[in-house]
Amino acid sequence: MNLYDEKTLADAPWPDTEEGRKARDFLVPLFQQGAHAFFEDRTRLRLLALDDLLLPLSINDGEYGNSYFFSVFARYISSQRAALKTGNWKPMARFTMGSALWGLGALLQASRINKVVHVDNWPTLRNMGAPLTAEQVQRLTAFLTERYPQHALVFPALSPATHSPLCNHLKQHGYAFAFMTHTRVMLPHGIEPGRKVRENRRRDSRLLEASGYRLVDAREMPGCAPRLAELYRLLNREKYSTNPPITPAFFETSLRGEMIEWRLFVKDGRIDAFYGFHVKGDVLYSPAAGYDLALPQELGLYRMLNNLLMQEAFDRGIAIETGGGADPFKSLRGDRPVPRYNAIYDAHLPSYRRAGWRLVHKLANDNLLPVVRSRLRQIDGEDVAGFDGIPEPFAPPFLSPRESVAQLDEVLASLRAELEALSQLEPREWASRIPELAKKLEDWPSPPRRLTELRERLGQMEQQVHEEKRNKRVSARAQRAQQARQLLEGASKLGETLLVASHLGEDSSQNLRTLAEGLRKADARAAVVLTATQGDSVVVVTAAAQEVLQRGVDAGQLLKHVASVVAAGNEAGGPELAWAEGSHPAGISAVPDAARKFLQEHLR
Numbered sequence: 001m002n003l004y005d006e007k008t009l010a011d012a013p014w015p016d017t018e019e020g021r022k023a024r025d026f027l028v029p030l031f032q033q034g035a036h037a038f039f040e041d042r043t044r045l046r047l048l049a050l051d052d053l054l055l056p057l058s059i060n061d062g063e064y065g066n067s068y069f070f071s072v073f074a075r076y077i078s079s080q081r082a083a084l085k086t087g088n089w090k091p092m093a094r095f096t097m098g099s100a101l102w103g104l105g106a107l108l109q110a111s112r113i114n115k116v117v118h119v120d121n122w123p124t125l126r127n128m129g130a131p132l133t134a135e136q137v138q139r140l141t142a143f144l145t146e147r148y149p150q151h152a153l154v155f156p157a158l159s160p161a162t163h164s165p166l167c168n169h170l171k172q173h174g175y176a177f178a179f180m181t182h183t184r185v186m187l188p189h190g191i192e193p194g195r196k197v198r199e200n201r202r203r204d205s206r207l208l209e210a211s212g213y214r215l216v217d218a219r220e221m222p223g224c225a226p227r228l229a230e231l232y233r234l235l236n237r238e239k240y241s242t243n244p245p246i247t248p249a250f251f252e253t254s255l256r257g258e259m260i261e262w263r264l265f266v267k268d269g270r271i272d273a274f275y276g277f278h279v280k281g282d283v284l285y286s287p288a289a290g291y292d293l294a295l296p297q298e299l300g301l302y303r304m305l306n307n308l309l310m311q312e313a314f315d316r317g318i319a320i321e322t323g324g325g326a327d328p329f330k331s332l333r334g335d336r337p338v339p340r341y342n343a344i345y346d347a348h349l350p351s352y353r354r355a356g357w358r359l360v361h362k363l364a365n366d367n368l369l370p371v372v373r374s375r376l377r378q379i380d381g382e383d384v385a386g387f388d389g390i391p392e393p394f395a396p397p398f399l400s401p402r403e404s405v406a407q408l409d410e411v412l413a414s415l416r417a418e419l420e421a422l423s424q425l426e427p428r429e430w431a432s433r434i435p436e437l438a439k440k441l442e443d444w445p446s447p448p449r450r451l452t453e454l455r456e457r458l459g460q461m462e463q464q465v466h467e468e469k470r471n472k473r474v475s476a477r478a479q480r481a482q483q484a485r486q487l488l489e490g491a492s493k494l495g496e497t498l499l500v501a502s503h504l505g506e507d508s509s510q511n512l513r514t515l516a517e518g519l520r521k522a523d524a525r526a527a528v529v530l531t532a533t534q535g536d537s538v539v540v541v542t543a544a545a546q547e548v549l550q551r552g553v554d555a556g557q558l559l560k561h562v563a564s565v566v567a568a569g570n571e572a573g574g575p576e577l578a579w580a581e582g583s584h585p586a587g588i589s590a591v592p593d594a595a596r597k598f599l600q601e602h603l604r
Contacts (some may be wrong), residue, residue, distance in 0.1 A: 001143050003057075004047040006031040012025035012047050012054060022430070025257030027056055032125070038250040039123060041066040048119075050140055051269070055131045058118040059148065065111065067244030071125040072154060073114045075180060076363055078106040079574035082242045104359060111356025117144055117151045124246070124287035125259075126321060127157070127162050127280045134169040141173055145348045152357065155343040159321075160386060161185055162283060162401060167343065167499065168549035170596060175343040176357070177390050178364035182372055183324045185283075188314055188448065189408035190399045197334040198445050204307035207300045211267075215308065218255055218262035218274065219301035225251035227271045228262070231290030239293060240325070246288055260287055263308065265301065273301045277312050282405040284313040285321045298566045301324075304433070306333065310446070317408050317448035319401035327379045337376050338397055339369070339386050365390060412450050415440060419454055431465050434458065484518050491526070492592075494599050500528045509539045509579055516543040524526055527553065527564055529595040531588050538566040538582035540591070549575060552604045560599040565590045 004012045009031050014024045029049065035041045035058070043066065044059040058070050068075040081101050084094050119140070122128040124304070132140065144153055149188070156168055157180055171177065192199070218224055229248040236243035254260045265273040271593065273291035277284050286309055291301040306322070313320035322335050342364075346357045373387035386397030396403070415437075422433055441455050491498040500519055504512065509532075516528045520543040528543035542559040554575035563571065568582030 001139065002049045003147070004049065006034075006045065008261075009047060009527060013049055013052075014054070015052070015518060018125075019187065022259040023054065024167075026122075026125075026254070026259040029253045029257075032221070033249065033253075035070060035123070038247055038253070039067060039069055040245045040247065040574065041070045043070040047138070048144075050130075050132075050136060053132070053136075055120045055130055055140075058121045058123075059151065060114050060116050060118070062112070064114055066114075069244050070118065070121070071114055072116055073108060073359065074103065075342075076178075076360055076368075077101055077108065079242045080368075085241065097385075097531060104363065107359060108356050109398040111353055111359075113152075113356045115151050115353075116154050117148050119144070119153055119155050121156055123244075124156060124250075125278055125280075126285045126287075127159070127283045129158060129166055131162045132169060134172060137169045137173050141345060142185060143347070149348060152353070153172070153345040156180070157340045158343055159183065159338055159340050159396075160391060161338045161396045162281070164394040164396060164400075166295075167341070167391075170343045170345075171394070174347050175345045176361060177341040177343055178361050179369040179372075179390075180340045180342045180364070181340050181385070182324050182337045182376065184327070184330050184335040184337050185401065186310065186313070186320050186322060186326065186333070187399060187401060188317050188319055188446070189411065190404045191334075191336075193445050195333040196331065200332050201307065201310070201334070201446070204300075204303045205311070206219055207304045208308065211299065211304065213265045213267050213304070215270070216264045216266045219262050221264060221266070221271070224264065225249075225255060228264075228274050228288075228290065231274060231292060232288055233273070233290075234293050235290040236288075243487060265291070265304070273305055275305050275309055277309060279316065279318065280402040283319045283321055284309070285318065286584050288321065294489070302329075308332070314446040314448045317412070317450060318405055331380050332361065336398060337380060337384060337387070341390075408448065412448070412454070415454055416453070419458060427461075427464060427468055431469075432462055434462050434465065438462070480515050480518055484517060484522055487519060488523055488526070492596065494527075494603065495595065496525060497527055497551070497599060498523060499527045499596055499599060500526055501595050502530055503588050504530060504532045505590070507539070508534065509541065509581070510540040512539055512576060513579055516541045519543060520545045520591075521575060527558065527595070527599055529558065529593055530554075533585055533588075534581075536583070536585070538568060538585050538588060539579065540566060540568050540582060542595075543577050543578040544575065548603075553599060553602050554578075556603070558595060558598060562591050562594045565594050 014020045030038060031045045035043050035045065041424040042063050046059060048055045048057055060070055063071060064073050066074055081098060084098055102368055118131055143155065155170060160167060225248045228251045229246065232246055237245060255262060260276045260278050262274060262276045272295060273284055275289040277286050289305055291305060295301060310320055329517055344598050345356055346354050358552050369387060373384065376384045378389065418437055422430060422437060438458060441458060442450060444451060487500045487502055488498065491500045512530045512532055516530055519526050519528045524546040526545040527548045530541045532539045540559060542555040542562055544553055544555045544558065555573060555578040556575060559571055559578040559580055563580050563582060565587040566582035566586035568580040571578060571580040573579050
């Protein structure tokens with residue numbers, strides 16, 4: 001186990017993987033320039049190498065002016081004081097709570113509550129917690145308490161939705177848990193959104209197209225970091241003063257790396273909003289976002305921003321952590337609240353220091369947690385899970401992101417296999433099977449990109465079916481036209497009338513009718529009598545063209561006369577086209593003579 005600082009960081013065993021490169025791009029500038037350059041905070045940064053894992057540490061000795069990125073005091077005292085100024089509090093309640101927090105803060109400072117080593121601390125990012133085993137937790141705790149005997153150890157912002165095994169290992173080795181805050185999670189599969197949620201998402205998704213904004217990768221707009229810092233400040237420092245400061249240097253540096261991807265809302269060359277996102281495992285998280293508060297709320301910048309972040313996650317088939325805040329809005333889009341905890345180890349500290357931590361636990365678990373639970377139940381309903389106290393053991397309060405993604409992967413694999421099996425069949429068999437598979441692919445509220453690819457492939461197969469059907473129709477029309485020409489060439493002349501009489505072998509009534517209609521239209525002198533067999537039955541179709549009708553013979557009359565030869569009945573049709581089915585195939589050969597005789601006797 002080794003520690004690296006800003007001078008020795010280059011010697012750290014960075015993994016030669018995409019994730020290792022991203023971590024190096026994020027941490028090296030932070031270590032070299034210091035937390036103050038990026039967040040206006042002061043702390044010592046170290047990198048702990050444990051087996052094949054690298055864990056960033058931030059080491060505080062006091063620094064009570066720090067943000068909650070690097071300060072327990074800021075999380076439980078300073079942020080709560082700031083919230084009192086912006087919340088809807090009555091004056092007396094605000095004064096009472098402010099006084100209580102002031103007194104509690106004084107006690108915590110006396111117990112040196114900010115003398116802490118934050119373990120695996122990635123400022124602005126979440127869900128980065130290394131998957132430590134129980135044995136690694138034991139070794140890490142022993143190493144750090146020996147190296148920093150006057151410091152408490154804190155694993156910050158752990159969520160049971162993503163890190164239940166780690167939480168249980170920490171608890172097993174003497175770490176106590178203090179409720180920190182809540183966040184919100186939206187899963188890609190396994191929890192069906194209701195009608196209202198779907199409609200809200202659809203409305204939000206239509207805003208960008210109508211707004212005139214272009215969504216631009218921030219790397220395509222060099223020099224945008226100061227504008228991003230300004231938009232962040234407007235939203236997160238002036239409107240909501242409880243959030244940490246982030247400087248232009250942070251944005252400039254992160255734009256050169258790959259840990260965070262940034263998207264900009266651009267209109268007329270002006271950036272009016274932005275969001276960033278980072279993917280860790282099965283969860284997408286946005287470390288920072290902002291928009292121009294001077295623009296009308298009706299423009300819907302926040303709604304667009306939130307919806308596009310959702311789409312970034314759903315396109316990838318993963319969950320999204322949307323963070324705390326704007327809970328009523330987010331609840332109506334289908335995400336669910338989950339708690340976050342700080343895991344604290346103080347067993348090696350003197351009693352007066354541990355007393356301060358007991359106050360933190362009491363404030364967090366006996367006061368903040370019930371308040372948050374009550375507020376969330378007003379918003380999300382009584383089935384809010386995971387806020388009834390410190391779990392024993394830790395477990396996801398509902399389907400975890402990993403489980404949800406695994407279920408989604410299984411469903412998509414099944415659909416892909418079904419599509420592959422279909423593609424192996426002859427195209428003529430596709431038509432009957434495509435509609436059922438298409439329904440399975442269409443019935444998704446937020447389809448991932450992999451599903452869209454399956455839809456596109458099925459659409460190509462469907463198009464092939466349509467093209468083959470069209471080609472068959474064209475070919476059939478060409479064949480019928482050729483057949484009609486041959487039949488007309490071989491027709492018998494009865495004065496000015498052409499008698500087209502032919503037996504076509506095994507064929508359907510519909511094909512005979514189509515051919516007879518074509519013959520009738522091809523030559524105004526044609527009188528048509530066609531026969532075919534269908535098993536033991538006989539099909540007879542007659543047609544009378546315009547001049548034949550004018551000479552007093554129609555298709556129905558002609559059919560009635562020849563039908564008797566093959567014992568046909570159930571005549572149908574009209575003067576121009578008529579048909580019937582018979583049961584005497586042996587009489588087929590006599591049909592042409594019967595037709596000729598009838599026409600000779602009845603044509604005027």
